[in-house]
Amino acid sequence: MGAIADLSLDETNFVELGAGDKFLHRVKSNRLHKGFVNSGYDVSVIQTDFIDYCHGIDELTCETYSSFGDNSVFYDEPFWLRLQIAGIALHQKLAFGGRSEVKLYRSAAFVYFTLSDAERLQFHNFAEPKTVKRVMDAMPSRIKQMQNGDVLFVHLLLPHFPYVLDRECNLLPISKWGYSQQYYGSDPMDPVYYEAYWDQVACTYSLLAPTLDAAAEIEDLTVVIHGDHGPRLIWYKTKVNPLYMRQTILAIREPGRPQRLIRQPQILQSVIPIVMAPYLGEP
Structure with a gap:
């Protein structure tokens, strides 16, 4: 993501921020967005709090959503489901927190929660996909x-674990929620x-379609939507091809250019500079 912002192959184009900061990282060089601004475009950025694209560029209109998800997305679910989710969230806070006063809770709850969804879902970003x-x-x-003349740039945190949505983007039963194999240590080839x-990939594509259709109604509007990273289903467990780690979606709506789908893998750090060059006044 830092390389995309820099319009280069430099994958170290980011700064890791300290505890208490709103963002986990921010890009060091942002030639992409500065180029749009300098070329006279009004640029809107929708980003996550994982990486800040907007630092130091006052002309950008920026909106940030949580990379860990917002539990308020479950408010429209049935009461019994919200109660289960609240219990899981409370268990996570108490069982995996570092404060000494929760040690008694950990001991008392260990036997029960070892066999429950709360223990299986020990990572607190299960609200992320629905967010x-x-x-x-x-x-x-x-x-x-x-x-x-406007430009919309979106960092889309889908498809991304945890897997809580089906192909139609409906919320799965809690018993079917899951993460990639890296968290379980079980058979990496388990289908x-x-x-x-892939169900969450299908969901992602269904979410992209209305956005791109709406963009097509504005003649001179540019939209760039990119995902986060590849599947990483066996991340940290097995040495894998770097493409497997990084393959993600890239959707670009350019004024005057017909729609097409490129199925062959592309290096985003190479594609973005080529596609965006005419907008940035570069050859």
Whole structure:
């Protein structure tokens, strides 16, 4: 992501921020967005708190959503499901926190929760996919407020574990929620990981379609949407091809260019500079 912002192959183009900062990282050089601004475009950026693209560029209009998800996305779910989720969240806070006063809770709850969903879902970002869905559901309305000459840049945190959405983007039963194999240490070839990932890929594509259709209604609007990283289903467990780690989606809507789908893997750090060069006044 830092390389994309720098329009280069420099994958070290980011700074890791300290505890207490709103963001985990920020890009050091942002030639992409500065280039759009200097060329006279009004640029809107929708980003996560994992990496800040907007630092030091006052002309950008920026909106940030949590990379760990927002549990308020579950408010429209049935009461019994919200109660289960609240219990899991409370268990996570108490069982995996570092404060000494929760040691008694850990001991008392160990036997029960070892056999429960709360223990299996010990990572607290299970709200992330539905949070991204909420962001994307609002995107067509947001785009309708934009004008000719605007640019919209979106860091889309899907498809991404945990896998809690089915192919139609409906919330799965808690018993079917899961993460990539890196967290379980079980058989990396178990098809359940791959099926869950590809279901969430299908969901992601269904969320992209209304956004791109809305963008097509504005003649001179540019939209760039890129994902986060590759499947990483066996991340940290097995040495894998770097492409497997990094393959993600890239959707670009350019004024005057017909739609097409490129299925062959591309290096985003190489594609972005070529596609964006005409907008940035570069050859």
